Amino acid sequence: MGGRLALTQQYHLALMEDAAQAHGATLVGRPAGTFGTVGCFAFYPTKNMQSIEGGLITTADPALASTLRMLRNQGMERCYHHQIVGTNARTNDVNAATARSQFRRHPTLTGRRRQASALAASPPRAVRRAVRRRRPGRDRARP
Numbered sequence: 001m002g003g004r005l006a007l008t009q010q011y012h013l014a015l016m017e018d019a020a021q022a023h024g025a026t027l028v029g030r031p032a033g034t035f036g037t038v039g040c041f042a043f044y045p046t047k048n049m050q051s052i053e054g055g056l057i058t059t060a061d062p063a064l065a066s067t068l069r070m071l072r073n074q075g076m077e078r079c080y081h082h083q084i085v086g087t088n089a090r091t092n093d094v095n096a097a098t099a100r101s102q103f104r105r106h107p108t109l110t111g112r113r114r115q116a117s118a119l120a121a122s123p124p125r126a127v128r129r130a131v132r133r134r135r136p137g138r139d140r141a142r143p
């Protein structure tokens with residue numbers, strides 16, 4: 001990441017950080033979404049945090065944040081005052097409620113994913129033992 005940041009500074013480029021699946025991840029103690037000019041997170045159901053559909057953009061640039069807010073809201077700065085051409089990318093209540101719930105559960109869900117990942121990297125015998133421990137009744141029913 002350091003090399004990319006140096007390049008963007010040298011050539012005065014904006015860095016868009018694709019943090020689509022990096023919710024809660026860190027690099028050298030720094031959270032994903034804080035390295036670039038903007039960080040983009042996805043909340044599609046296949047992601048490690050979801051809101052049915054949608055996403056989130058992070059930035060430390062207040063002017064850019066203001067433009068992004070207008071872009072998602074038909075270019076309006078306030079109701080019916082269009083400053084730029086925008087689109088409707090507003091979050092609805094159902095998506096927002098789902099995201100809030102997911103946000104609370106994120107540490108637990110991430111812990112489960114880490115356990116599953118460690119298990120997937122284990123030798124096959126260890127995987128079978130772990131599955132048996134989780135489903136003792138099912139194993140007994142088999143011949």
Ligand SMILES: Cc1ncc(COP(=O)(O)O)c(C=O)c1O
Pocket residue numbers: 018020021041042043044054055
């Ligand atoms: C690394 C990465 N970037 C971007 C995307 C696009 O996400 P979305 O279409 O939800 O914005 C995905 C989705 O799979 C992804 O995995």
